[in-house]
Amino acid sequence: MSSTITSGQRLVLASVCAVAVSTIYAIQPVLEGAGSDLGLAESTLGWLVAIGQLGYFAGLVLLVPLGDVLDRRKLIVGHLILAGAGATITSLAPSGVIAGAGLAVAGLFAVVVQITVAYVAATSPAGERGRNIGTVTSGVVLGILVVRVLAGVLGDSVGWRAVYAVLAVLCIALALIAHLTLHPDVRPVRARYRDVLATPVRLVVTDRLFLSRGLIAFFLFASFGTLWSGLALPLGAAPWHLGTSAIGLFGLAGLIGAVAASRAGVWADAGHARTVTGWSLALLAASWMLTTRTTPTLWLLVMGVVLLDFAVQAVHVSNQHLLTAAHPERSSSVIGAYMAFYSLGSALGATTTTWAYTSAGWWASCVLGAVYAVAALAVWALARHATASPLTTPVPEEFAGP
Incomplete structure (x- = not known):
C-alpha cells in the first residue's frame, strides 16, 4: 500500500526512531554513575552497554522479520510500549542484574526503529520514498547524539535513573500518538514467519x-x-x-x-x-x-x-x-x-x-x-x-x- 505520508506523520515516525534508539545509548554518558549506584565493579561496567546491544541484535534477527508478517503499525505501537517497560525496569532497578535485564528488554524492542523504516518504505510512493526514509532515519542519528547531551545533563543534575524514567514516558506517549496518527499497514498477502527468518x-x-x-x-x-x-x-x-x-x-x-x-x-x-x-x-x-x-x-x-x-x-x-x-x-x-x-x-x-x-x-x-x-x-x-x-x-x- 502506498499513500502520501504527511509532514506530521514523518515527525511522529522520526520521533519514534529517536526515542527508541536512545534507550540503547543513554547508558553510555551515565555509565560511571549508574555503576556506582548499583554497586558494580568498574571492570564489569562494560556489560551494561553490551547487554542492550545484545538485546538489539536479537531483536534484529527475531523481531524485525515480523514486519513482513504482521501489521507494522501495530508492531510499532506494541514495541514502543515494551521498550518503555524495559526503560522503566532500568530506572527502578535495585541491582545490576535487574538493570541489565531492563536494558536487554529495551534493546530488544528498540528494533521498532527498523519496523518504522520498513513501514515508511512500504507506505511511501516511489517518488517520495528516499525523502521520507531520509527524514525518518535522521531521527536515529538525532537520538544517538542528543541523548548523550540530555543524559549528561540529567545525570549530573538529577541522577542517571531520571534518564530512563524520561525515556519510558516518551515511549508510552509515542505509542499512543502512533496509534492515533498512522495509517494501518494493509497488505493483501503476508509472508510466513519461518520464510522471512531465512x-x-x-x-x-x-x-x-x-x-x-x-x-x-x-x-x-x-x-x-x-x-x-x-x-x-x-x-x-x-x-x-x-x-x-x-x-x-x-x-x-x-x-x-x-x-x-x-x-x-x-x-x-x-x-x-x-x-x-x-x-x-x-x-x-x-x-x-x-x-x-x-x-x-x-x-x-x-x-x-x-x-x-x-x-x-x-x-x-x-x-x-x-x-x-x-x-x-x-x-x-x-x-x-x-x-x-x-x-x-x-x-x-x-x-x-x-x-x-x-x-x-x-x-x-x-x-x-x-x-x-x-x-x-x-x-x-x-x-x-x-x-x-x-x-x-x-x-x-x-x-x-x-
Whole structure:
C-alpha cells in the first residue's frame, strides 16, 4: 500500500526512531554513575552497554522479520510500549542484574526503529520514498547524539535513573500518538514467519547488491563507532579534562552533520544513491584528518565530527533506499538483515577504539577509524566495477550496482 505520508506523520515516525534508539545509548554518558549506584565493579561496567546491544541484535534477527508478517503499525505501537517497560525496569532497578535485564528488554524492542523504516518504505510512493526514509532515519542519528547531551545533563543534575524514567514516558506517549496518527499497514498477502527468518542467509548468498551494501554498512559504522565510543577518552584527559555534560555537547556537532545529510533521501529519489555513496565515503575518510587534531584548539575536531556524521547519514540513507526499493515485498526482513551489519560494525568500532587509544593514544584511534572508512570505500569501488554474478538476484537496472 502506498499513500502520501504527511509532514506530521514523518515527525511522529522520526520521533519514534529517536526515542527508541536512545534507550540503547543513554547508558553510555551515565555509565560511571549508574555503576556506582548499583554497586558494580568498574571492570564489569562494560556489560551494561553490551547487554542492550545484545538485546538489539536479537531483536534484529527475531523481531524485525515480523514486519513482513504482521501489521507494522501495530508492531510499532506494541514495541514502543515494551521498550518503555524495559526503560522503566532500568530506572527502578535495585541491582545490576535487574538493570541489565531492563536494558536487554529495551534493546530488544528498540528494533521498532527498523519496523518504522520498513513501514515508511512500504507506505511511501516511489517518488517520495528516499525523502521520507531520509527524514525518518535522521531521527536515529538525532537520538544517538542528543541523548548523550540530555543524559549528561540529567545525570549530573538529577541522577542517571531520571534518564530512563524520561525515556519510558516518551515511549508510552509515542505509542499512543502512533496509534492515533498512522495509517494501518494493509497488505493483501503476508509472508510466513519461518520464510522471512531465512531471508538474511539467502540475501548474503545470492544478492550482490545486499552483500555490498551490508559490507559498506559494516565498515561505515565501525568508523562511526570508533569516534563516538572513544571520543570521551581524549576529551576527558589532559589538557581538556572535560566533564560528562561538556563531552555530551559534542553530540550537537554531530547532529548538525546528520540533519544536513537528510537531503540524501532526495538525491536518492533522483537516482544518485550510488554517486552519493562514493563521495560520502571519501569525505568520511578525509574527516579523520581533522578529528585527530585535539590541540591547541578543539575547532578542527568539531569540524571533523560534523563531516563524519554527514557522511555516515548520507551513506546510510542511500543504502536503505536502494535495498527497500529492490526488495519492496520483504522490506522489514531486508532492513533487519542490513542492520545486523550495522550492529556488528558498531560493536567492532567500540571495541577496537579503546584498544587503540590505550595502546598508542587518540591518533591511533583516528587511524583506525580512517582505515574502516577506506575499507568501506574499497567495497563500494570493487562492487561498482564487478561484473554481475550468475548468483545475483535480478533487480531493476537502476538498483543493479552499488
